[in-house]
Amino acid sequence: MRTAIVVGAGIGGVTAAVALQRCGWEVTVLERAAELGEVGAGISLWPAAAAVLSELGVKGVDQAAVPSGPFGLRKPNGRWVVAAPDLGLDLPVMIHRAQLHDLITAEFGPAVTVRTGYTVETVTQDDTGVLVNGSLRADLLIAADGLRSVVRTALYPQYAGPQYSGSTAYRGITETKANDGGETWGSAERFGIAQLIDGRTYWYATHNQPAGQSGDLAEVIRKYGNWHDPIPALLATTQTVLQNDIYDLALPLVPFAAGRIALLGDAAHAMTPNLGRGACTAIEDAGALARHLTSTPDPVTALTQYDAARRPAATQLVKRSRQIGRLGQLENPLAIGVRDALMWLGGTAVRGAAALTKSRRAPKPTPSNR
Ligand SMILES: Cc1cc2nc3c(=O)[nH]c(=O)nc-3n(C[C@H](O)[C@H](O)[C@H](O)COP(=O)(O)OP(=O)(O)OC[C@H]3O[C@@H](n4cnc5c(N)ncnc54)[C@H](O)[C@@H]3O)c2cc1C
Known part of the structure; x- marks a missing residue:
């Protein structure tokens, strides 16, 4: 059986472990924390990430999540800038992080071994495989070790990293x-x-x-x-x-693949939380990894394809998220006034377009529904 090491058991790492297990790999997850788990907070789960989880066989997400909303933007005094209860947009569902993490790890089968309290310090590779801390060998390594990834630093020591x-x-x-x-x-x-x-x-x-x-x-x-x-x-x-x-991580992002090592999640593309998409993107990475490793027998080629498929989209999200953060965190009252007015206009336009689409989609009156 082909063997993989996953460094880090955050949402990205555990999803990658399930994905690799599903395509026939024997997986060792190395996590420096003493226990598996996630912090006490909510998380938005966008449809594409929810679809990957379902593709990977993760069960129970629907029962643990709730559609987000009512949705909109207000001023501190409560006045609505954009009231958007029904814009017909594709919105995420909300779920507790720890619950999501538990649902994913519930899918670990006998092919997944977890070692907690294990800190990865060194990673090397040659043509035949990877070596962690000079003692653990595998055919492939997935670095899901977060914003301050030691694996990313080892691969790209010159990279500016977190900003x-x-x-x-x-x-x-x-x-x-x-x-x-x-x-x-x-x-x-x-x-x-x-x-x-x-x-x-x-x-x-x-x-x-x-x-x-x-x-x-x-x-x-x-x-x-x-x-x-x-x-x-x-x-x-x-x-x-x-x-x-x-x-977030400095742009341009470094390649997500180097030989037999792939970066995934925040290790590859940490973004500000303004779009609520960091963990979702990690989940989508894991889905893509499984698809490429299944369709391409040579793991080095599969990881190159994974990088080509994931890096452009992740780069756009890092950029967009940073822009929204700048807009949301404005300090100048004049700029805030202009921002809020533009948001109001934008919301009105989108609401108008949504209403128009709905009325176009409404069935023509017939004798029974007239
Ligand atoms: C305030 C806030 C709100 C957010 N809201 C959302 C949201 O609503 N929706 C969303 O999709 N995203 C959200 N995000 C982003 C999301 O939290 C992250 O993108 C996601 O958790 C990253 O997961 P990860 O598995 O890649 O990394 P991490 O969760 O950082 O996991 C990395 C793991 O690696 C382990 N590790 C690190 N170094 C080592 C080592 N050397 N050896 C062994 N183990 C190691 C760590 O202990 C950790 O468990 C938010 C982020 C913040 C800060």
Whole structure:
């Protein structure tokens, strides 16, 4: 049996393990954390990623996810900039990260071995295979070791790597149910609300500040606690908060394939979370990897095809996500006024187009439905 090592057991790594197992590889997943799992936050799952999970045989996503919405954009005082409950857009579903991770790892069969508490320090390769930490050999290595990937650094030591976006993100989950959703954009600050299937609410907030400054729940309440309802109630009933400074990877991205080693997920294309697509793109990478390794017997050629298929699309997402972040985190009041006016116009135009499409699609009146 052909053997593969997956470095990292985040959403990207575990999906890659399921994908490789499915196309007949024996997989060892190496994870430096003591236990498998994901953080307590929600995640948006876009249709293309959900389709890959279903293709890979991951079950139960539909039962654990809820359509995102109501959707739209507000000002901190609650006034809608774009109210978009039904624009006819293809929207993601929301799911708890830990639940998604559990559903994926539930598919691990006997071909997948997981070693937690294992830190990869060195990776080398020759014509016959890869060698990890001078002792573990395999035919192929998938580096899903995140934003600060040691494998990527070993392959491309000159690459600039992670770039700070200028903002930090807070995330929390509360038992309080919000009959509400969407984002609120202020000055250099944003707040997002999303319902989870069990009635809890996932929220996130971003704020411009230098990298490395830690904040806590009291800080979040101080910043957003007087924004429109239900934000104060959501924050008042939150117990813990996660904070992450937001980085993406420098462009141009490095090749996702080098001989028998492939980069996947944030290791390949970490993007800011403004489109809610980083993990989804990692899942799509895993699906593409499986397709190329199945259709092309030589793994080195298959990885080259994987790079050609995935890097252009991921590059576009990194760029677009960065642009949306800049727009959302504007500080200048004049620029914010212009932005909000353009968003309002854009929303009105899209709503008009959606209404027109709907009326065109409506059945012609017949005696029975007239
Ligand atoms: C605030 C925020 C909100 C987000 N919201 C969304 C969203 O709604 N939708 C979405 O699709 N994406 C979202 N993302 C992006 C998403 O979280 C990431 O793109 C995704 O989690 C990346 O998964 P990954 O498996 O590639 O990397 P990671 O999740 O970073 O996993 C890497 C794993 O590798 C392990 N590791 C690292 N180095 C080593 C080593 N040397 N040896 C062994 N193990 C190692 C780590 O411990 C970790 O478990 C968001 C990100 C942030 C910050």
